[in-house]
Amino acid sequence: METIFVSLGAGLLQAFEPLNLFMIFAGCLAGLFVGCMPGLGSVNGVAILLPVTFLVPPTTAIIFLAALYYGAMYGGAISSITLGIPGASTAVATVFDGRPMAQQGKADKALMAAAIASFIGGTVSIILFTLFAPPLAAFALKFGPQEEFALMLLAFATFIGLGGDDIPKTIFSILLGLVLAAVGFDIISGRPRLIFFDMVEFQRGIGFLVLAIGVYGIGEMLWTLETTKGTVKMHRVNLGWARMKENFGEVKQYINSTWLGSVLGFFVGTLPAAGATPAALMSYGLSKTFSKDPDSFGKGNISGVAAPEAANNAASTGSMLPMITLGIPGSPTTAILLGGMIIWGLRPGPLLFTESPDFVWGLIGSMYVANLVTVLLNLALIPVFIRVLAMPFTMLTPIIFVLCVLGVFATTDRMFDTWLMLIIGLLAYMLRKLNYPVAPAVLAIVLGPLAERSLRQSLISSRGDVMTFIERPISLVCILFAVALISYPLISKFMKKKRAGETSVDPAA
Template identity: 65%
Template sequence: MMDILGLLGDGFWLAIQPVNLMLIIVGVTLGLFIGAMPGLGSVNGVAILLPITFLVPPASAIIFLAAIYYGAMYGGAISSITLGIPGASTAVATTFDGRPLALQGRASLALVTAAIASFIGGTVANVLFTAFAPPLATVALSFGPPEIFALMLLAFATFVGLGGDDIPKTIFSICIGLVFAAVGYDEISGAPRLVFFDIPGFLHGINFLVLAIGVYGIGEMIWTIDSTRGKITSTMAKMSFRGALDDTKEGMRRGWKGMGIGSFLGFFVGILPAAGATPGSLMSYGVTKMLSRNPKEFGRGHPGGVAAPEAANNSASTGAMLPMLTLGIPGSPTTAILLGGMVIWGLTPGPRLFTDQPEFVWGLIGSFYVSNFFAVVINIAFIPLFIWMLRMPFTVLAPMIFVLSIVGGYAATMDMHDVWLMLVFGFGAFFLRKLDYPLAPAVLAIVLGPIAEPTLRQSLLFSSGDPSIFFTRPIAGPITIIALILIFLPLFKLIWDKTRRPKSKPA
């Protein structure tokens, strides 16, 4: 332990060198605004700025890119809360409760809670990363297709077994999402499927960010216009020092459970190769809602619904670094770009990196702590600006949301087909809301579908079609059983209520 603390101290010293400290502050600030811009996100931000890192040493380069990654994780919540448009896929779950809080004039509570949860999630992940990097990397490697499918099944189960929503409508919403997730080429056979009306644009599948911006950008704007009949002018958002302190206390009091769940669950999901922060944030939201005493408050403006996904996506972003550094396996799309950068800089990720390049590794780990601190400070400092933006008349805000949604949808894939598709999703989401269908399960399904389907098929191919593989393996078995219990929990509750209900006496 003393050796780790000594190495971490050296890493801190490297991270706070003037050049590196300046790169951290610039990187976090850039990341904050990159994350807040719909359609950009950490992947595009890191990819765009990767070439300029060749002007500095490798340690400074990865510190700068990691700071952008951190800032983007914080920034994704900004447009989710203030405009209802997810800045990135990792911030979709933040929209569920962040946007309702903003519409209630409590945007400051949502933004402060998001910042604090992000800081706590990042801090917990940094400590876990520092203390348990090698053993956690080994645990991640033990997750094969059956274990990952069981984890995806558990994520679906948290939404089905919540009890607060209409279960048949929730299942229908999940099925719609799974259908959209299956559009394009079959990952195993390579054959095209569900190419609606033989339109070529469907061959590359449906981009998740296009669906998310359509549902939560265009759809939310139409819903607001329809529900207020054009009478809305602006939200009564305000910010003061005393108010910020009160929001901090309320966010901690009502969101502590979500922060805890998101911090640990997000990190664990983040270290799984190819999982990333988006599934982690959605799963953390579902688990937090399921364990809440008042699950019906979620989706209507509960701070816990902001805290859980924000803690999770920041925790997962650090977790995704772990398999990249220790195994050479990227844990998310952004870390895949970082991995490419390391190879270009002449570094070889893997188990020997910690012994061959200790200054590089521990400088990076030390920068995680420093970046996390500056990210929360810069984020809170900019909250009055975001509050001011919310006070604009809706007649100004609505066109801005529409333009940002169109630009964000096009930026994600550079394909006009996706822009038209986004508009269709926007109107579709509006009509589903009118019919009281929950949208969150469909979003969850289109995120997890591309992970769940191939792992299910690979598992069944491995076991020659025997589904018992999901129950007999030591890790997959317990996860699958818990998921099935949650799925059938509403049915058990219905049977229990009917058996306990007293029979009415005849008149």
């Protein structure tokens, strides 16, 4: 334990060297902007900025890239809240409550909650990382396909309660997402499947971004336009000291969700298969399930912003662990970090901690500092970001449409995907009108492929025996939790109904 503190001290000293400190600052700032632009994902951002890193020593270079990655994770929340378009899959859950808050004129509160929750998530995660990295790396190895599948099942379970009261509609929505996720090449045999109308373009599958931008950028926007007839103004917020102070006072409203998201996010992040997106979605689902007022989620509950943001930042730190100790990057962005390490002759693997302690601890130290820098930058820039919302809704809407088209085309470079996004948007609008929740479908397209792969791997290795999920202890625990989570909302609803029924007849139930 003592050696950890000595090493960490050395790492922090390294992070405070003027050049490193400057690069952390530059990285966080660039990351913020990269993250908040839909379409300009952090992958492109990191790849384009890679040359900058050749001007500085290797450790500084990795620190810069890590800060960039980190900043982008915060940045994703900004477009989710202000524009209602998730810039990256990790920020999808932030849209659920972030957008309604912005429409109620509480964008500043949502952004502040996102920044503070991200800070807490990142800090909790880096502390856990510092103290428990080696045992956790060993734990991650215990995760085989069976455990991964059980974890995915748990993620789905947290979402059963998400769709509101209508459980059959929620399940329909999840199934729809799973069908869309299955389009493309079969994961195991590699053959094309579910190719609609035999169009070869479908062989590449339906990208997550195409779906998410379609659903939120187009579908939800049309719905808002229709329900409000364009009269909503994204209220101008006067962000003075008094308002800031008031916002700080609200931290205790969402602190529980933040703690939950932080710890959950870190653990899910350290598992090589999972990453920040499932972490954010699970954190959102759990916060809602355990909330005293679950019905307000999806309508602008501040905890619904804090929970996923804490989790995705915690997970992005957590996912550094499999990258450093196993050489398996959890996301395309960490893959570029990995590439950087290889160029500088740093081979990630079990020996990196002992062979290049300066590098590893320098990186860890810089994450503490990057966290602090990003939260400060973020708080300082909130007034700039909410300026966007000062525009009349009638002007903002066309801009959002243009951004949607641009964002999809810029990422996939195909007009086919752009049309697909528009069609999905219209479908999502119709589903919304028919009162189907769309969030579960988005969740399913993210988690579907992960769940399918691990399910089929498990069944191949057990030669078709489903008992394999119950025989393995970690997997069993996850499955029991999942069952408990699925039944919890049902039971609590039943209990409520019963209690209500005893006193009076409740027609709403």
